[in-house]
Amino acid sequence: MVPVTLEDEIDDEMSEDIDEEIDVRGMHGEGGTSTEWMEQPKMKKMFREIEHRLQGVLGTGRYDWVDRRVFDQVFDQSTLLSIYKLMRKGVIDTVEFPIARGKEAHVFYATSIDGPRAVKIFHTSNAVFKGLTKYIEGDPRFGGLKRRHRELVTIWVRKEYRNLKRLESSGLRVPSAFEVNRNVLVMEYLGTDEAPSPRxxxxxxxxxxxxxxxxxxxxxxxxxxxxxxxxxxxxxxxxxxxxxxxxxxxxxxxxxxxxxxxxxxxxxxxxxxxxxxxxxxxxxxxxxxxxxxxx
CATH class of the missing domain: 1.10.510.10 (Transferase(Phosphotransferase) domain 1)
Incomplete structure (x- = not known):
């Protein structure tokens, strides 16, 4: 099972703290440097607890072929907190290596107690999601959009989660959606131990x-x-x-x-x-x- 040594200290209290700080320090290109939040004591503790489960994306050990710059680009403060929570809940165990990259997200191969998973991490820069409001505005499921970037990313991720559930319930072949947390979506992995399924x-x-x-x-x-x-x-x-x-x-x-x-x-x-x-x-x-x- 996933350790819970920091549950009381981090989960509730830290979530509130980070929610207040994320606009200026947790996202790339939105004020401050992208790594200064790592100096926070609570973030250091959290990262130490899950670091051994991120060897693939860190490009260490048997994953030394992975470009470490991917970690620096994708795993900001908000993303690491989401990964931490998903690990603590037992949704995923490790995040291994990148398997796909698109305009809106990176997808990583991950493991869980129930088998391999695909972890889709949506980028948190303003430029990425600027042109996507047309797919949200007008959808009756997502009324009251306030156009704040943070809200837009969260809505987009939940929108994909709900769309996957809806399509799967109609018997269509889409990856099963297991969990969502902020800008992170955990799905069924389509592929083998060696590589993801091709397009x-x-x-x-x-x-x-x-x-x-x-x-x-x-x-x-x-x-x-x-x-x-x-x-x-x-x-x-x-x-x-x-x-x-x-x-x-x-x-x-x-x-x-x-x-x-x-x-x-x-x-x-x-x-x-x-x-x-x-x-x-x-x-x-x-x-x-x-x-x-x-x-």
């Missing part, structure tokens, strides 16, 4: 037409049953896992009530039709869109 754009598929049909089924069920549209579906966020396509990166998915939902739906269908056409599949856009809408 469909990076491999040669034996039957791209069958994969095209599966992707259309995803769009169709998501729209007609889960009441969601992915809003950024392409060959870049479809993994090939256990000989089947799995959809990832669903943070921007919106409900059909969103004012731009139909526009996003058309774009998703076009993206998949374009991909299929490049693979030699007959994928006329108008007919394909009609298939989706007719359910």
């Amino acid at each position: 469909i754009r990076d491999i040669a598929l034996e039957n791209p037409e069958a994969v095209f049909d599966e992707l259309l089924k995803f769009i169709q069920i998501a729209w007609n049953d889960a009441d969601l549209v992915h809003a950024d579906l392409s060959e870049y966020n479809v993994l090939w896992h256990n000989d089947e396509p799995w959809i990832i990166d669903v943070g921007q998915a919106v409900k059909s009530a969103h004012p731009n939902a139909q526009e996003f739906l058309v774009r998703d269908v076009k993206n998949i039709c374009n991909w299929a056409s490049k693979k030699g599949v007959d994928a006329p856009f108008e007919e394909t869109l009609l298939r989706v809408l007719e359910g």
